Amino acid sequence: MSHSTEDADRRDFLRRMLGLSGMAAMTVISPSAFASTAVAVKGVRLSESGGKTRVIFDLSGPVHHSLFTLSHPDRVVIDFDNARATRALHLSPTPLLRDIRHAPRGHSDLRVVLDLKSDADASSTLIKAGGARHYQLVVDLSSVSVGKPQPVITAAQAQPHRPLRDVVVCIDPGHGGKDPGAIGKRGTYEKTVVLDIARRLEKLINREPGMQAFMTRDSDYFVTLRGRLAKARKRRADLFVSIHADASPYRYPKGSTVYVLSEHGASSEAARLLAERQNDVDRVAGVNLSNKDNLVASVLVDLAQSATREASFKLGDKLKGSIDRVIRMHSNTVERAAFVVLKSPDIPSALIETAFISNPAEERRLRTPRFRASMAGALLGGIKDYFEHHAPPGTILAERGRVLREFG
Template sequence: MANEPRRRLLIGAAGTAVLALVTTRSARATSLLAVRVWPGPDYTRVTLEHDEPLKFSHFMLRDEPPLRLVVDLEGIALTSQLKELVGKIDANDPYIARVRIGQNRPDVVRLVIELKGDVAPQLYQLDPVGPYRYRLLFDLYPTNPADPLMALIRQSTAPTQPSPEPLPPEPPPPEPPAPEQPPHDRAPPEPAAPPAAIAASPADEAGVNREIERAQRAVQPPASAERPRQSAPAARRLVTVAIDAGHGGEDPGATGRRGTHEKTVTLAVARRLASLMGNDAKMRVLLTRDGDYFVPLAERVQKARQVHAELFVSIHADAWVRSDARGSTVFALSEHGASSAAAAALARHENESDLIGGVNLSKYDAPVRSVALDLLTSAQISDSLRFGGAVLRELEHVNRLHRAQVEQAGFAVLKAPDIPSILVETAFISNPDEELRLRDEAYQRQLAQAIFNGIQRYFERNPPPTREPVG
């Protein structure tokens, strides 16, 4: 009996240790790894990255201003890292005014997001993929998104004043880099967005009449690349080109040895290309993204279709397992397999962009298949190959070609059935020399000019039918 108190003491201590262990494990059930905010004109995204699945619930408060989105997070601690979200909200965010965070219940942290206007929030969780662990995404879309087509029309009819492309001052010139001579290593600044570019909202598909017109062209033989140039019609009309800067936001794309992200290079080249088009009285341009935010592949296509784009150009910077791979490549869509194993591998990689960038799959309907769309796709591929050839011939003046002909593969971003579409791999960011050149402003301008020249060459040989005269 003398050992009874000691035994009780040991049992009590063991019970306390077990309870402490359970409590510690419960408190550590979900650890926050990162907080990111991606504001954009289409929507603002808030990302919470964590090491385990996270329980959450949300609701809107619309009874009195300001409008608020309330999010309850279960089983996560109110850490200083989570509180960093408050300071990550930019004053210029289109949708979020501010964020408040506090302990609502013993095991629940509450986020109150004060809004600048009404939104249709989409909250969803993604499983680990690529460099990321579990992610809880808040996508805040406006309930009444702007009409990108009307924005383009208003802008094309407004009086414009010519202005040079805004660029930061550069040091005293070295000569522009020759194709095989890398320039100085300096990271490109974010060039200012040209006034002619409009970042559009997600949109519905284009009308049936335009699809029928494209289907009728499927039975016509492709025009020869050597066909004489046609004189401009008396009543010219504006042509619309969609420029797609690959990747963005959560999806950095490929990364070079010096830390250059593909998403940064593609946006810089896209903005320079948009600036060139903005100075052409016969063109108007849509940028599918005009900042560091992610646009799902399907929405990039939808944007181009809503503004009735005549051409679609997706800009990328290639990467390969071998660092000596180099040169520019142009791709078009393929109906029946890729033109090479490398093209197939690249298409698979690019199509994974939605997984890395983060997409709420529940918002998309199943794709509609029809004979009409198949006919349109056949015509689109024929036109895309012609368009890609024109751009390829211009790119060879500023860089060696990795492939001398237009390659083909099943790129999801090229699947607009009624718009000739190409994907331009400007260079290999995985090649140290080409990464240096991609970081150089002068070389970015050369790439943009080459693509612009290819677009002009295509329209000279394949003028679109007269539809709306230039005002």
Template sequence: MKRRFGLLLLGWLTSLWAVAAEVTQVRVWADAERTRLVLDLDAPVEHELFTLSGPERVVVDLEGTRLSADKLERATSGPIRNLRHGVRNGRDLRLVLDLSGPVKARSFLLKPDQESGHRLVVDLETSGQARRAPERPVKSVDQIRSPRDLVIAIDPGHGGKDPGARGTHGTHEKQVVLEIARRLARHVNQEPGMRAVLTRDGDRFLSLRQRMDIARKHDADLFVSVHADAFRDRRVQGSSVYVLSRRGASSEMARILAQSENAADLAGGVSLNDKDELLRSVILDLSQSASIEASLEVADNVLQGLQQVGKVHKDHVQQAGFVVLKSPDIPSILVETAFISNPGEERKLKQAGHQEKLARAMLAGIRNYFYSNPPPGTYVALHNPREYVIRRGDTLSEIASRYNVSLRALRATNGLNGDRLYVGQTLRIPEAGEG
């Protein structure tokens, strides 16, 4: 689906849901590095955040939202001197945070969980400047739980009674991909803010949909299925990365819509059971389109990582209708690490050193994707990465802009005399004021 068409559909869908939300509570919490403002909501909202100078202010506009005056906690904390609110455009809520000095502001939404409902979180960072003491005690302080880890579901293909492909010298696909998947899981678990879930950690048979269900049970942010391809021509070699094709997405959508009892919570947390057929299909199509778009981006990152290890079968991401890629709510990729039918690649697949290289290459692609696209409320979203691995098409000026650092500082930190970069190169991102 074209991005523009998707945005038009999203706008239409949003208008169908234009029911006023209410802020049920306003909470403030501060520590030495950050001040956090939390708005408890009784429904999801669209919002916009921006800053103003002279004097310093942060403005938050919430569409179709109302706030009772008695719900606004008129307390100061950190750089917040005062909180004001008003009605904008007759239906939107505008919150204004009057500040004692400049801040770096960001916001994100949290979905309901077992303890809390919808929440809008606004974080203010003062870049180490001295914070203004509160004018009066805060009446209601609530420390938000630590940001969550990204969950990476890693799926070693085949297993148990299904050995997968077999190499010339008798190597079974199910065993080598399990070793690679275990190595990838270890590296993921060593990453701050990431946690791996293996669909199988032994020689066990799982159906294709059981693998998808395991990922969904753990609320996975990404599903990575690991395989080793085979072909009748033993000369064929190289790695490949697949995402779901549009044809595969369409057939899966038809299957889900035909089984209404399985349609709940398959569209980014939105239940489809209480929607009519047209609205259900639109919501699901939007979710699938977003999932495929994210899958393509992470797949491209992983493919670029694999190019640093050895030959790739095709230099672009491929699309197919593999069942394990059909989750409409989880970005999913399938990695063919090598052709086990090629004697040379079969030999490498059994080597611990090569398995390690493949696992590290996949991790590099996963890291690059999530550092560029951190989901709200995650550790990665709240902690800027201090390293960046160059991908095809990157420029130094774009990287400097992304991390809000100067070109001069970026060059000085990495000992660069010009702007030339190469794929796979690792840059250190300078801290504020460094360089």
């Protein structure tokens, strides 16, 4: 089944589940609803020339933003930090542009989606347009004639008006307490070796400038899978890394495997979260859903999840590349599965089966501090590789990456 069909099915499913049809208007916030420091997006204009579409946002001040493209359907997503639309944003269609949508995101941010008629490259520039408080964000769209474009994530910033923060990594040592996980022939417990690797990784991360780590459990006790997700969300983790050891009924399988969430796992989780929102879940994917109708909510969650799935895959790929230097991979691709701990809709997540505890040689390795230290080092390497290009806007690492790319 092609991706686009699956995506369409998923949206249809969400819409049916929510008993909705047709498009709903996006919410427009009244001017009194936002903080005095928020940047106002006062309007949006178009200019068209030579197959290019230029979208110009008029702003009351400089704004942190990030821009990325998604496909199936093709769209450009622009997240403005600490910003509000002071009026509904409308644009007429162009050969490239189908429509514009926007909605508040989280407590203080604004998400704008440009729906496209076809694949397009997108870039953004923030310019000071004269007048003390007048800025423009210019987004250029140009059609792509061949191939599928790589999703681009660019972050442009001008005059940071917020202190930069550390990226936060949630480390999840598998199992614990009454749940030992897999047990090796020599009596090695999975819960014990993965906790040790996790502790080492936590120390390494906390030593890195611009990075912070915490664990879902820091000793031998039981935590439910949902409890692990809740801890990651509560601490606003930017990344979630679950550490396990593999087991097989046979003694021969060996090596390391990296998993990310399968598309089916993601869509069923979106459905579950949306179904539960009447009860206690009013924030899904960093989106405050309490003041949104169901279709808007499902579109926002869907958008956030596609972006998270793509980011998780990049994380998985970097981890695999780094782990490969320590232990042979069991699987040479990043595997996809519906593990519950990978289901945060807004936190890029990966699960690492470090080695087979059921393989006698690998059980021996898992028992040595040396191997655990190398594995922790490899995980740190993969995480740093990932953040080099995908650190969230507003973090020390994102700013450092931007400076290096511009001036390096």
